[in-house]
Amino acid sequence: MSACANAVINNRPRVFAVSLVLLAVFAVGGARVKVDNATKGGFYGNLKELRDDDKYNGWMAGANPMYLLIEGKAEDAMKEPAVLKGMESIQREIEKDPMVGKTVSLADYIKRINMAMNGDSKEFDKIPDDKNLIAQYLFLYSTSGEPGDFDTVVDNGYKNASVTIFLKTDSSAFTDAFVQKVRRLGADRLGPYATMRIGGGASSGTALNEVLVHEKMLNIAQIMAVVFIISSLVFRSALAGGLVLVPLVVSVAANFAVMGFFGIPMEIATSTISAMAVGLGADYAIYLAFRMREELRKGGDEKLAVMRAFSTAGKADLLVAASVGAGYFILVFSYGFNIHFWLGLLISIAMVTSAFASITIFPALILALRPKFIFEGNGSKEDDDATEPSAAAAVLAIIAGLALTASTAGARELSAVEIMKANFSVQKVADSESDATFRLVTQTGEERIRKTHGVAKLIKGTTDNMQLVRFVAPPDIKGTTTLSIEHSDKDDDIWIYLPALKKTRRLVSSNKKDSFVGTDFSYGDVIGHRVEDWNHKLLRSETVDGADCYVLESTPARPSVGEDSGYSKRVGWIRKDDFVAIKGEMYGEDGTLLKQFFAGDIKETDAANKKFQAMRIESRNVQTGHKTVITFENFRAKVGIKDEMFTARYLEKDF
């Protein structure tokens, strides 16, 4: 065990190399596996009953009948020379196969009658070309023969006929190919008068083989899928699900390799055994993963933690695999019955390979990939220590370009950046819930109303906001819901749920200049413009509606910021007493004035942290004359919004 642990910790390239070589060998063996269901294959070859069966098949036509049903389109179709010749042609062709002992059909009888009616001349050992002559032969025969003489080869109305084929083997490997060949012959030789079906024990075996083996292979995939899902769920990681599958894949590959190298056929029993082996071997990797995680989270030296996991869970894995494998291995002594032998052999191999893979390639991959489900929280407590947001919290950041902070910083002269930071956080409460009405007004005064219900919350330990906005009116967009998650260090994530499509779509987050569902606010206005993405300059002081305001100019810090936002410049009027922006101007990429913002009805939402919210916000597009007015109702801050509200589950909530 310590050797394994040392190899995994110190010699991972070698572990990977050996694993790859073994998998290559397994692949070579697996490629040699033959699908074959034969009843006799389940027994040792020297059993008396099998020897007797071989003799019967050697001396007689064959003990495994297959039947071809020739279906005519109408009564008397089997009297058509073309059909009879087609049947005969099929018979002669398949009789060339050494596994075919004999075939019998109505065509044989007709040929024999034709020859008898012509003095047993070999020249007439054929199907007559005249349908009437064939009908007369059959009539003549009926006057002298027994009524049921032809029952096994044709029905009473001469619409359907049967061709009996005697096969010397029940091997599905043979019958699979044989059935394909017969089907091709049927399509080729019978012409437009008849079609063909195949029946009988031999063909049933083929169908059984195809269906059961196929289903069992599907079972293996299903079991792996279940293991993947459960492991992903338990560890909250799809990567965990994938890694836990690795030992199972190795054990299935080893099983197939043994089958290929030693001529064990893939048939009902062995495919079932492989499916069982996957299920039985699923837990070793999970044991070890749990143990490794526990040891690593205790902190301290990583190598020692892995060694401890090996000496406990790893050892237990091997002991369990050995005892289960040994239990099954007893079955290899079931002399005379191959299926038990295979069961014992293959499950033992699966147990051993699965356990070994769980203590070699599996931990080697974990240490190489260092997945979060093992290493996250290593050496420290879990999230409990995450810092609380500094009283700031996100809101519906609709006014981001304007929104500004209240703080206690008024005692000294503030820099432009400090003012903007104060402004940025003035609305950021820990969480909030509100209803909003959007009035979209055209230049001519036509008005449309859109209503939303929204919740917002700060991501723990950050000033990034999560925001869910659901439209409740008008009817054509009702139910449309957007979810946005801000990230200070990368692109924001935005999803939209469209009830007409019943689907959630991920949106490109750089579409910040696009209109937010047809309003005069852009997505960037809604999500907010980060202070650090802009260069800020304090222009002057000015009084607006009786309030003393800073007037600041913000220009993009990088060209991409301007391109993404659609603004070349923003100017904001920020109240000095509470840092709320009450007016703003946005300039388009061509430098001309694009929009004006106005905010009013400012209310304190969190007295303890000096947070404010404008309950009326207006955005006016000066180039089109169109404007959007938002009024907030039922605005409530710090109401204990749950994190789960900002998930796909709530995004798609249908009422």
Add this chain to the structure above:
Amino acid sequence: MEIKWLKVAFVIFFIALCADGAAFAETDGSVRASYWSASKMNVPNSDADSASAWLRSSGSSGENGLGYHAEGWARNDDVFRRGVGKADLLEGYLSLTSGDWDFRAGRKVLAWGKADGINPTDNLSRRDYTLLTPDDADNRSGSSALAAFYNAEPYRFSFIWTPEFRQNVLPLGVAGITFAENMPLDTWNQWATKMESTGGKVDWSLSYFDGWDKNPNFAFKSVGLGGILVGESYGRLRSLGADAATTAGRYGFRTEAAYLSTDSLDGSNPYLKNNSLFVVAGGDRSFDGDFNVNIQYLFKEVFNYQSYTAQPNPYVMNVVKIQQIVAGQLYAVQNGATARINKKWRNDTITAEVSGVWWATQGDFLIRPRLIWRATESLVLTLGADTYEGPKDSFFGMLKNSDTVFGELRINF
């Protein structure tokens, strides 16, 4: 499974309202009138005038309680010639939320797949491709199901059992051929499951469906004075699918793939669809001014492919050809593309969109321009056209009779 769905809808509605005095219940809908120069039945000279009413209602008792949702339409697609009216319940289900679990019981649309418009993994909901509506999303309706959803963020697991089979309605206007439909009997044996992750850098899902194929298989039955009689039956379909979506800067990327397994084990039965792999991959880019371009690549491979020309019987050959065209299995490997260009003006009141699908193998394609004007809060006017081009024995070429221009007036309430 004959069920009087309108009665069921009424019962659901009544129960939901009365059971717990729903915290809120809302009803909305629309009335629509439209004219089409050709119906979507793929029949020559078949202009249609349609009037319809769409109704939707939903309600719930609160955050963790009972809820309901019902949605349906009633329509007449030949108003001026006294056509026969019809109605359909698109959705009608009760819902329950309990902890991490969500449950749905009743008819529900379950739309799977992250690709745009063409979704190989989407096998649960029924489509009526003959419905006279400008928007493809409207031709979808649900099947009765018991569905359970387990939420373990960022993952969600869906477990669905659907005992109802509702086949897709296809525009099978083929001259000289009569179709005789056989519906599957044991429809109770249909289920599906999905694992999805939403919220990381990449949204993805794995899905599996085992049920009846909603598109038919065709089989030659007989030929007579009335033409060819073709049997229309439905086979089992197993679909193993996956999809993913992510964004990078101004680009969005989506991919979706499904391995579709049918009853055809080796492709030797010409009357069964073959197993196939269908992949859609592409993305969209947003440009300034609410302008979006979406392009996707299509790849389809049919396994154990056999050409219809291998059939010696000319009648069988003809039927197998139709089967392969309708199933999109006329060739072993097919490549194609989709495109959608969308532009909005005047605060989303005017939308212009052109979308299309093109299969490279035969060069057949579909183009759909749409112009939507939201004249007032409730009044929406849509003008558009569908143009099908291609050889007669191609998928879109066969639909040439469905070429149409149309106009629709919609009043939302």
